[in-house]
Amino acid sequence: MKIVIIGGGVAAFEAATAARKQNETAEIAVYSREKVAPYRRPALSGMVAHELEDARFFIKGTAFFGQERIALHLGAEAVKIDPATRTFTLATGETVAYDKLILATGAHPFVPPVPGLNGDKVAVLREFSDLEDLRARLDSGNCRRVAVLGGGVLGLELAASLLERGAAVTVVEAAPAIMPRNLDAEAGKLVMEHLAKIPGLELRFGAGAAGWDGKTLKLSDGTAVECDLVCVSAGVRANIELAAAAGLPCGRGITVDDSMRVAGYDDIYAAGDVAECDGQGCGLYNTARAMGKTAGINAAGGNATFAPEATPVRLAVLGLKIFSAGDISGTGEGGGDVMKYRKLFRDESGKLRGAILMGDVGEALKLQAEIGK
Numbered sequence: 001m002k003i004v005i006i007g008g009g010v011a012a013f014e015a016a017t018a019a020r021k022q023n024e025t026a027e028i029a030v031y032s033r034e035k036v037a038p039y040r041r042p043a044l045s046g047m048v049a050h051e052l053e054d055a056r057f058f059i060k061g062t063a064f065f066g067q068e069r070i071a072l073h074l075g076a077e078a079v080k081i082d083p084a085t086r087t088f089t090l091a092t093g094e095t096v097a098y099d100k101l102i103l104a105t106g107a108h109p110f111v112p113p114v115p116g117l118n119g120d121k122v123a124v125l126r127e128f129s130d131l132e133d134l135r136a137r138l139d140s141g142n143c144r145r146v147a148v149l150g151g152g153v154l155g156l157e158l159a160a161s162l163l164e165r166g167a168a169v170t171v172v173e174a175a176p177a178i179m180p181r182n183l184d185a186e187a188g189k190l191v192m193e194h195l196a197k198i199p200g201l202e203l204r205f206g207a208g209a210a211g212w213d214g215k216t217l218k219l220s221d222g223t224a225v226e227c228d229l230v231c232v233s234a235g236v237r238a239n240i241e242l243a244a245a246a247g248l249p250c251g252r253g254i255t256v257d258d259s260m261r262v263a264g265y266d267d268i269y270a271a272g273d274v275a276e277c278d279g280q281g282c283g284l285y286n287t288a289r290a291m292g293k294t295a296g297i298n299a300a301g302g303n304a305t306f307a308p309e310a311t312p313v314r315l316a317v318l319g320l321k322i323f324s325a326g327d328i329s330g331t332g333e334g335g336g337d338v339m340k341y342r343k344l345f346r347d348e349s350g351k352l353r354g355a356i357l358m359g360d361v362g363e364a365l366k367l368q369a370e371i372g373k
Ligand SMILES: Cc1cc2nc3c(=O)[nH]c(=O)nc-3n(C[C@H](O)[C@H](O)[C@H](O)COP(=O)(O)OP(=O)(O)OC[C@H]3O[C@@H](n4cnc5c(N)ncnc54)[C@H](O)[C@@H]3O)c2cc1C
Pocket: 006, 007, 008, 009, 010, 011, 012, 031, 032, 033, 034, 041, 042, 043, 044, 045, 076, 077, 078, 079, 104, 105, 106, 107, 125, 126, 127, 154, 239, 242, 271, 272, 273, 274, 282, 283, 284, 285, 286, 288, 311
């Protein structure tokens, strides 16, 4: 049996290793368009400012793939799938046959359709090549003032790294509050006040980008940000193009059931940020891992089921430590300041449904376990 995985992120890695554990004899191959082996993608934001040793960046060293008999093809982009002949084609024109196919092609940054944002002096951060591109721009000395579009977790992590690189940073966020899905109004206000005191960092909330000409970023409220580069961190979209062109069912992601099998196809699976299970996308590292593992086991003849778990959000940059988990809508009990904040959200029966900690996040694991019960 030949199991082939298209993709080179954590979902692809987990799928390949789980397939090997499940099936000692299967031929297993991974085709990734990136030129580097699977790595811990969340590390990219910090690496804009710091080098990271290989052992902490790569999920496994290259020797691992040989030991596990997983053929890792790098710089290998799949451009067309033909489910009828169980083959796909690479950008080089080579055709690859499979018995079971796992699509783990991830997602790409969403760049809002704003005039000028598809042009020059715009950067995103998703793949290793994006990191190299951004570092080169910063190294050139021509990016002293940078606007970050998006005030979510990734936008703030990126802003922190850019500040460390000596750039003056303006974070532009269309929503009126920071991290609105992860912080209640009180915590959001405290975080905004904290960030407003950081030298070199400016916050522009409640106005989105309206136009970019390479020098001036116009905002929707009529104001403008003068800068040398715009970094877009405004969410992601699943890389469904390959699957959609092959006729596979897709919503925002490729439609899979809880075995990660693509609806209507016995021999094709999808996992990670490219997949949509029960109408829910992925978007988180540990969820992509779990989906990849499920797909790998099942493609190799096993029987695993993906059970989504509420994954908490953590942020530890710019002097902040934030943990947010579960459902934080409605009224919570507690409060504090940005260095010691604790708010718990319970349902009518008193069960913990959500929590926010700031500053001292020592209780995070305990609260997470309680929410998951
Ligand atoms: C900077 C950054 C910070 C993040 N921080 C966090 C965090 O703190 N916590 C968290 O939970 N999540 C975080 N995430 C999100 C997390 O990294 C993703 O949810 C996770 O990486 C998804 O894994 P994946 O394997 O599904 O997809 P991806 O990691 O996107 O991997 C997909 C791979 O497939 C390859 N590929 C795509 N198309 C093709 C093709 N046609 N042929 C061959 N290869 C192809 C891509 O090049 C890529 O290597 C962060 C993401 C980024 C970018």
